Structure formats: structure tokens, C-alpha cells
Amino acid sequence: MTKPTSPRTTSERSRLRLVVVRVLVFSLFATLFARLYYLQVVSGEAYHAQAASQSLREVVVQPQRGLIVDDQGRPLVANRMSWSVSVDRNLLAKLSSHDRTVVLDRLATAVATPVHRVREALVTCGDPGSVRGRCWNGSPYQPVPVAADVRQSVALRILEQPEDYPAVVAQQQSVRAYPQPYGVNLADVVGYLSPITAGELQHARQQQDPSLNAASTVGRAGVEQEYDRWLRGRPGYQRVAVDSMGRVLGSDGTVAGHPGDTLVTSIDAKVQGVAEHALAQAIRTARATYDPVTHRNYRADSGAAIVMQARTGRIVAMASQPTYDPSEWVGGISSKQLARLYSPKSGDPLLARALQGQFAPGSTWKPFMTVGALNNGYRPSTRLDCSSGFQVGSRLFHNYESESLGYIDFAKALQYSCDTFFYRVGYHFWQKFGSDPTNLNARDPLVAEAKAFGFGRPTGIDVPGESAGRIADRHWKLAYWKAMKGYYCKIDRNNPPGTSAYLRLFAHEFCLEGSYYRAGDAVNFAIGQGDTLVTPLQLARAYAALSNGGTLYEPRIGKAIVSPGGRVIKRIRPQVQGHVTDPAHAIAYDNNALLGTAKVGTMAWKMIGFPLDKIHIRSKTGSAEVYGKQSTSWVASYDKNYVVLMMVSQAGTGSGSSGPFVRKIWESLYGVHGTAVDRRRADIPGVVAPTTLPSFLPDGSILPPRPLGGHARSSQ
Numbered sequence: 001m002t003k004p005t006s007p008r009t010t011s012e013r014s015r016l017r018l019v020v021v022r023v024l025v026f027s028l029f030a031t032l033f034a035r036l037y038y039l040q041v042v043s044g045e046a047y048h049a050q051a052a053s054q055s056l057r058e059v060v061v062q063p064q065r066g067l068i069v070d071d072q073g074r075p076l077v078a079n080r081m082s083w084s085v086s087v088d089r090n091l092l093a094k095l096s097s098h099d100r101t102v103v104l105d106r107l108a109t110a111v112a113t114p115v116h117r118v119r120e121a122l123v124t125c126g127d128p129g130s131v132r133g134r135c136w137n138g139s140p141y142q143p144v145p146v147a148a149d150v151r152q153s154v155a156l157r158i159l160e161q162p163e164d165y166p167a168v169v170a171q172q173q174s175v176r177a178y179p180q181p182y183g184v185n186l187a188d189v190v191g192y193l194s195p196i197t198a199g200e201l202q203h204a205r206q207q208q209d210p211s212l213n214a215a216s217t218v219g220r221a222g223v224e225q226e227y228d229r230w231l232r233g234r235p236g237y238q239r240v241a242v243d244s245m246g247r248v249l250g251s252d253g254t255v256a257g258h259p260g261d262t263l264v265t266s267i268d269a270k271v272q273g274v275a276e277h278a279l280a281q282a283i284r285t286a287r288a289t290y291d292p293v294t295h296r297n298y299r300a301d302s303g304a305a306i307v308m309q310a311r312t313g314r315i316v317a318m319a320s321q322p323t324y325d326p327s328e329w330v331g332g333i334s335s336k337q338l339a340r341l342y343s344p345k346s347g348d349p350l351l352a353r354a355l356q357g358q359f360a361p362g363s364t365w366k367p368f369m370t371v372g373a374l375n376n377g378y379r380p381s382t383r384l385d386c387s388s389g390f391q392v393g394s395r396l397f398h399n400y401e402s403e404s405l406g407y408i409d410f411a412k413a414l415q416y417s418c419d420t421f422f423y424r425v426g427y428h429f430w431q432k433f434g435s436d437p438t439n440l441n442a443r444d445p446l447v448a449e450a451k452a453f454g455f456g457r458p459t460g461i462d463v464p465g466e467s468a469g470r471i472a473d474r475h476w477k478l479a480y481w482k483a484m485k486g487y488y489c490k491i492d493r494n495n496p497p498g499t500s501a502y503l504r505l506f507a508h509e510f511c512l513e514g515s516y517y518r519a520g521d522a523v524n525f526a527i528g529q530g531d532t533l534v535t536p537l538q539l540a541r542a543y544a545a546l547s548n549g550g551t552l553y554e555p556r557i558g559k560a561i562v563s564p565g566g567r568v569i570k571r572i573r574p575q576v577q578g579h580v581t582d583p584a585h586a587i588a589y590d591n592n593a594l595l596g597t598a599k600v601g602t603m604a605w606k607m608i609g610f611p612l613d614k615i616h617i618r619s620k621t622g623s624a625e626v627y628g629k630q631s632t633s634w635v636a637s638y639d640k641n642y643v644v645l646m647m648v649s650q651a652g653t654g655s656g657s658s659g660p661f662v663r664k665i666w667e668s669l670y671g672v673h674g675t676a677v678d679r680r681r682a683d684i685p686g687v688v689a690p691t692t693l694p695s696f697l698p699d700g701s702i703l704p705p706r707p708l709g710g711h712a713r714s715s716q
Helices: 007-042 044-054 089-093 097-110 115-121 152-160 198-206 222-226 269-287 335-341 362-374 410-415 419-433 445-452 474-494 501-513 519-526 536-548 586-594 654-670
Strands: 056-061 075-087 144-150 168-177 192-195 217-220 236-242 248-255 262-265 302-309 315-321 384-386 389-392 395-398 406-408 551-554 558-562 568-571 575-579 618-624 632-638 642-649
Touching: 075 097, 075 152, 097 115, 097 152, 115 144, 144 152, 144 168, 152 168, 192 222, 217 222, 269 302, 269 315, 269 642, 269 654, 302 536, 302 654, 362 410, 362 419, 362 445, 362 519, 362 536, 362 586, 362 618, 362 632, 362 654, 384 410, 384 419, 389 419, 389 519, 395 419, 395 519, 410 419, 410 586, 419 445, 419 519, 445 519, 474 501, 536 551, 536 586, 536 632, 536 642, 586 618, 618 654, 632 654, 642 654
Parallel strands: none
Antiparallel strands: 056 236, 075 144, 075 168, 192 217, 236 248, 262 558, 302 315, 302 642, 384 406, 389 395, 551 575, 558 568, 618 632, 632 642
């Protein structure tokens, strides 16, 4: 039997438990107070600094982008102040759901933008509901732009009626402007801007590039893209204090940014304006001209004009048609506008024909074939028959308009553009070195010469997106056959309904022997026909090599980078890409022969009255035939200083369609009035390319280059 516990024992145990509990509670409070003392007294300053830093956020202040000017200092691309409307999402969140809806509806009406577009702009990219290309990828602590380039009256109404537009901010910002000196467009040269992509931003962060951020705009196409890292400047930052809910409480200082540098180009706005106008006029004239071959007017669907310094490769003017207005990209571009720019129905305006378009060169190819021939066995005294036709196997190749000039030399063949003369040259080399059509590595002096003049590869111009052209040699023909034999062999086997007799025959021959390099390929190559393609820029650069004795320069538009304060940061000097080997002095022969084209040859009827005795212009015309299309008109011309080239596709003969307008460009270059030459042309601003840079003054004004002498700075 258990002995009962006495009341005294129970009481003692209870007191013991209370003592233990008190000790534990005291220990806990002592630990808590000790920890509080450590946090608030010992480490208080450190934690206070951390808390303060956590309540500060950085808002990006975008820099003003650098100017793009011509060689006289005329602004080609500048900046202007534009009103933009933004929404402060932190303030908007404080409104009730009903008030937010009212404000956004009222704002959408004021800025003439659908309300769903305004809402899409306020969603952070990556969040649920974000729409690619419309969402906000900038800082969450700064107002989000919802409308750009709004009318001043709209912006002022928003500023004057804050009670109707809570959380809405109207402010001025710097955007691109296009002053258009002499009415120039220059879209293909300058390019445009658009918001940075996620991939570009990630790369910038990996490279620790402080000049780019999530709200940056970057250059697309043209020199805006090529020289973007100088033009964009470095952004500044404004520190703002925010509470625990992310609401902005006030400003805590700024870090100044740095405006972009100025790009000085070799473009001359005066010559550019003349080139653009001449090209547009050539196209209009061709469209109003009857084509006796197709029995309708010429389509003249595209064109290009280039003026290049022959001894440096610098671009003085470069125009393409169709083109677009670069200001369309300012403040964002609509899907309708973008679709038009990419539309074949609009002529693909974003395609810069001067450096991206690829065309058969036609007879403008013949001077380079002459160099190849004279450097590989032919002599200047060689005379070949310029007959009305030339038989190759079962095919008769005709001279242009079946004209026959009898036996002539290379000079007269160039001046009168005799096809059958050069057919014989091409056929001779094919028979001598490559009569086996399956011999992939047969020697071909004409192909080698074309490659020596830089055809078949990019020229290296300082704008992106240049096309490489195409040399249709034996290697290309084999590669093309491998790529297309499945398609044509299927037509040959199945003979689909509706297939024309021509296509059936072509498919059969191509399927069997499409890789063979036959005599017909060789003779076509010799006159710039067949599958060979060039860009107008490649052709202009090659003619510059004729002018300067065989040096191939990488064409340059950029001339120098100048800081906002006027200091020259970088000179962009001409770069040599290669030299043409010329043991027979064939280039000098070409230069002498091509003088006659404007005097007695195919350009003579368009140069009557021009002072050729004072301005020694060499020229070559071309009419390239393309299956299913009208002829492409070419004129390539040059003297010791410049190359002037024009191409208009589907516009007929070279001299007939392009000749008069190439002459206009030459007249502008040298101040020709009728038959007189302005002897002061070396002193005429905007006519002859300067050898010094413009002067940038502290007040922001720009003066034309100083004449040589004294302390003039050379830009070469």
C-alpha cells in the first residue's frame, strides 16, 4: 500500500517548479535584451545603413544621343525635344479599381491610343499578361511611357489638370530628328533606332557595359548601328527613396550621365541631295518611257546611285529606291507601318539596294574582263570580230541589236560595248583551259580577275547587312545543282500539269547535267550575264580601283568620332582590302580606252556639250538582261577623284535611262554650268570633299572645315 504524499511535500515541489520557470523566463528576457542591445547599440549604425540602402532605388536618366553630321558639319541626324506621357504605376496603385479604370480610359482618349495598348504598356515584361514588344522592360520605380511625340496641347492639358490625370506624367524628352539639309533622305545610310532586346541586354550585362540598360534604344541598320557604342552615350541615374510597398517617397540625388559622341561622316549633303533627286528622276522618266521589247512602259522598280572618292574609298553620296522615312521609327512604329516596310508590294523599302541589292552587271563588267584578258595573253593590238552573232554549239549568241562593227580592238569594244568581241574572249579561255565541263578546278583567268577586283565577297563597308554578290564559277554551279536537283528532277519525272515546254526542257537538262560548266556559261560570264550578281557598291569600288591603279579600299562612311566638347576621339581612316596584280598595265589601258565612251561611244549622245576636255570622265554603260524582266540600266563612270554610278532595274539601256542623270551628278561635283566649269570649285563648300574636319565650338555650333594651310587637320 502506497504511502500518501503529504501536503508539505506537494507545496515544496510546486515552489521548485515556479523557481525553475522564473529562471527560464528571466534567462529568455536577458537574452532578448542582450540581443536588442547588440542590434540597436553595438551594430545599430551598420544595420541602419543597410536599411537605408534597401529603401533607395535607381531610376535611369537616358543620355542625349550623339549627332551624325556630314563632312561640312551639317547635321544629318540630330535631336529634338518631344512631349511624352507616362504613368507612375506606384501612384496608380493607390487609386481604387474604379478610379484606375476612369483615369486610364481618359488618358487613352487624350493620347488617341486604344486603352488596351495603354494597359499592355504598363505590364512588366515577363509578368503574366505581358505582350512582347509592348510591355515595359525598364525600372519598376520610374514612370512608364505610354505615348510618345504627343501634341503639346495634350501634354499641357495633362499638366494643367492633375486632378483629372492622377499618376499621369507629361514631360519632354530627347528624340531623333532629321533636319534633311538639301532635302536628303539618307535612310539607308543612317539607319534607325529601336528598343534593346532581352538578348542584347543580357550580353551587355555579361560584358559589364554601363552604357546599356533595360530602357535603352539602340541603333538598327546604317551608321546608327555600326557606331552605336559611341553615339548612345552613358546614362545617368536618379536615386529615389521608396517605402516598404515600393512607393516613391522622394529624390536622394543624381549621378550625371554623358551625352553621346558626334559621328562625322564623309557624306556631302549637297551631293547626296543631287544624287537622290537624280535617281528619283531617272526612275520617273523610265516609267514614262515605252519599252519596245515588252511593249509596255518600263517598270523601273528600284535603283541605286553612289558617289565614291576613288583614292580613299570614302562614300560621298549613296542613295537607294524605294526608300522610307527614318522618322517613322521615332517614338515607336505601328504594326501597319512595319508591315509596309517589309512588304514586297511596297518594293521592300528596308532593302538598301546600293549595298544589299544584287544584280547582273551587264556590260559594266567588260573593263574587268579586259584586264583579265590583257594580263593572260591578249595584247592591246589584238583585233577580234565584232559580228552580229557568235555561235556556241547549237546556240547563237547575239550582239546587242545585232550590230556588226567588224574587226576591232579592246578599246573600241569597250567604247561601243560589243558583246560578240567578249564572247570570243570567254570562249577562247574556256577552250584553252576548261573545255572539260566536269573539271571543277580548271583554270579560268576571267573568273580569277573578277575575284581580284573584289567581286563575290563583301567590300567591308562600315554599315551592317552588306550582300556578298555571286561569282557564278564552276564551284558555284556544282553547289547550286546539288541544292536544286531534287526540285527539277521531280518536275522532269512527274511532268506536272500546266508545266511549260521551256520548263520541262530546262528541268530535264538540269537534272542530267546541271552541274556542267559549259561554253555558254563562259561566254555569258565574259559580258556580265548569266548567274553572276554584283551589288552597286561592289561595282563602284571596282571602278575606283581602276581609277587609283588597282587598290581596293573598304568603303567608309564614318570619318571621325568627336566628343560633345569638340575633341577628336577617333579618326576613321581608309582601310586597304587588297591590290590588283597588273603585270600588263591593263588598268592604264582601260583608263585610256574608257575616255572614249563619253566622246564617241555609248555615252556620247548624253554628254554633248559637257566639258570633257577639262573633266576627264571615263565611263561604261550596261544593259543587263534578266529572264522574265526588263533590262537593268547601268552607268559606271569615274575620273581621278570620284566614281559616279547609277543603276535602275527594269529601266532599259544604260545611257538612255541613267546617262542624263549621271551627268547631273558630275555637274554638281564640279560646278559645271553648260559647257563652263566653275574654276573656284575647290573652294565651293559641299562640292569637293574636304581634307579637314568641321570645327566644333564650345557653344555647340559647328563650322565647316578650314581650308588647307595653317593648322588644318587632315582627315585622311
